[in-house]
Structure formats: structure tokens, C-alpha cells
Amino acid sequence: MAGLALKNIHKSFGKVDVIKGVDLTVEHGEFVVFVGPSGCGKSTLLRMIAGLEDITDGELWIGDKLCNEVQPRDRRIAMVFQSYALYPHMTAYENVGFGLTLAKTPKAERDAKIREAARILQMEHLLDRKPAQLSGGQRQRVAIGRAIVRNPEVFLFDEPLSNLDAALRMDMRMELSKLHQDLGATMIYVTHDQVEAMTLADKIVVLNGGIVQQVGTPMELYHRPANLFVATFIGSPK
Ligand code: ADP
Numbered sequence: 001m002a003g004l005a006l007k008n009i010h011k012s013f014g015k016v017d018v019i020k021g022v023d024l025t026v027e028h029g030e031f032v033v034f035v036g037p038s039g040c041g042k043s044t045l046l047r048m049i050a051g052l053e054d055i056t057d058g059e060l061w062i063g064d065k066l067c068n069e070v071q072p073r074d075r076r077i078a079m080v081f082q083s084y085a086l087y088p089h090m091t092a093y094e095n096v097g098f099g100l101t102l103a104k105t106p107k108a109e110r111d112a113k114i115r116e117a118a119r120i121l122q123m124e125h126l127l128d129r130k131p132a133q134l135s136g137g138q139r140q141r142v143a144i145g146r147a148i149v150r151n152p153e154v155f156l157f158d159e160p161l162s163n164l165d166a167a168l169r170m171d172m173r174m175e176l177s178k179l180h181q182d183l184g185a186t187m188i189y190v191t192h193d194q195v196e197a198m199t200l201a202d203k204i205v206v207l208n209g210g211i212v213q214q215v216g217t218p219m220e221l222y223h224r225p226a227n228l229f230v231a232t233f234i235g236s237p238k
């Protein structure tokens with residue numbers, strides 16, 4: 001398992017600066033939440049860590065490796081999207097195993113990994129179903145299963161629960177916390193929901209306008225907000 005370091009990371013789309021010098025250290029095994037309003041650059045930052053977006057300037061270290069130029073498939077990182085991104089014509093079993101099939105993992109090993117992920121996520125009974133036969137929460141479980149079988153060093157989640165209703169969101173939050181404990185993996189989780197950030201995070205990174213406003217534990221942010229933006233966003237007592 002690896003930690004990460006972002007050193008003075010910048011991202012521009014054409015002439016528009018979207019990420020304006022982000023410095024951040026994520027310890028191995030930490031659950032870090034990026035929180036901030038819509039459009040502040042959370043997904044862009046996550047996509048750069050995943051290698052889905054070029055880094056305009058700065059350094060991205062994963063473990064002891066400088067990763068700016070490393071291809072996504074060589075990063076030992078798995079990303080879970082808000083939209084689930086499942087293949088509708090494939091069963092849950094095939095969706096979970098898709099990356100392993102691509103990587104030509106032998107069938108017996110693939111089967112063992114898929115079943116182990118299904119056990120962790122308590123979805124063994126759903127493996128024969130196609131996405132249309134699954135609820136939103138079950139689909140999200142399949143998407144997480146697809147990440148788990150790759151055995152990544154770092155999990156990235158981009159608003160994975162925002163398509164679910166409030167009750168299910170609460171259940172899934174507890175499951176994600178448990179998953180983090182069970183796997184001991186480094187997790188970076190993006191949300192615009194302060195409550196989600198406060199309940200899940202070891203460490204919260206508050207972003208606004210492509211700039212880190214504050215980094216701290218939920219309690220530090222709540223009791224000692226660095227500025228008015230953080231206080232208002234987190235809902236600290238005045
Ligand atoms: P968040 O995930 O916090 O809602 P994003 O990272 O998606 O924010 O977007 C940050 C800013 O970058 C927004 O202003 C968005 O319009 C812009 N942006 C994101 N992706 C692109 C792109 N591919 N081309 C141009 N602008 C983009």
C-alpha cells in the first residue's frame with residue numbers, strides 16, 4: 001500500500017486555471033475526503049491522480065514513484081464513478097471481473113478474486129444479475145467490486161453515493177468505512193456533501209476555486225476553521 005504526495009499541482013483547460021497550486025500529503029491507509037462546492041475542481045484533481053487527465057504543472061508521487069507520466073493502468077489505482085459505468089449486457093460477475101479479463105488473468109484466479117470481492121461486499125447472491133435487475137445500491141456495490149478485484153494501492157471515489165436516496169446513502173457510508181478498515185487501503189473520496197465528509201474522513205481537504213482552503217481532521221475543521229469559507233461550508237459554530 002502506498003501514500004501519495006501532490007506538490008504544487010496545477011491544471012489549466014486552455015487559458016482557464018482550474019487547479020491553482022495544490023500541495024497535499026496522503027498517508028498510506030488514510031481515508032481522505034475532498035470536499036467543496038460544485039465546480040471547485042474536485043473531480044479534476046481526482047482524475048489527475050488516476051491518470052485520466054494530464055497534469056499541467058507540479059509533481060504527483062504515488063509511494064516513492066513520480067507518476068506524472070505513468071499510464072493509468074500502471075498506477076495501481078482504481079476509481080469508482082458516480083455513474084457506476086457498468087456494462088448493461090454483462091452480469092454482475094462479468095462486470096466485476098471485466099478488468100481481469102482484459103488483463104488476461106487466468107480463469108481460476110479471476111473467479112477466486114470475483115468471489116472474494118462479492119463476499120466482502122455481501123453480493124454473492126447477485127452475481128448472475130444484469131445491471132437492469134439491480135437496485136442503485138447494488139449497482140454501486142458492483143462498481144466497487146470491480147475496483148477491489150484489481151487489488152489497488154489507492155482507491156478513488158468520485159461522489160459514489162450521490163445517485164442514491166438518503167437512507168441508502170447512510171448504509172453505504174457505513175459499508176465504505178468497514179471496507180476501508182477491512183482492506184486497509186488508501187482511499188480518496190470526493191463529495192460536495194459536508195455530512196458525508198465529516199462522517200467518513202480521517203482527514204478532510206476543503207477546496208474552493210481550485211485552492212486548498214484547509215486540511216484537517218473533521219474536529220479540527222469544525223472547531224478551528226481557517227477562514228470564513230470553511231466555517232460556513234462545514235457549518236461551524238460562529
Ligand atoms: P467538481 O468536481 O468540484 O464539481 P470539476 O473538477 O469537475 O469540479 O471542474 C472544475 C472546473 O473545471 C469547472 O469550472 C469545470 O467547468 C472545468 N472543467 C472540468 N473539466 C473540463 C474540461 N475537460 N474542459 C474544460 N473545463 C473543464
Ligand code: MG
Nearest residue numbers: 042043044158
Ligand atoms: Mg465532480
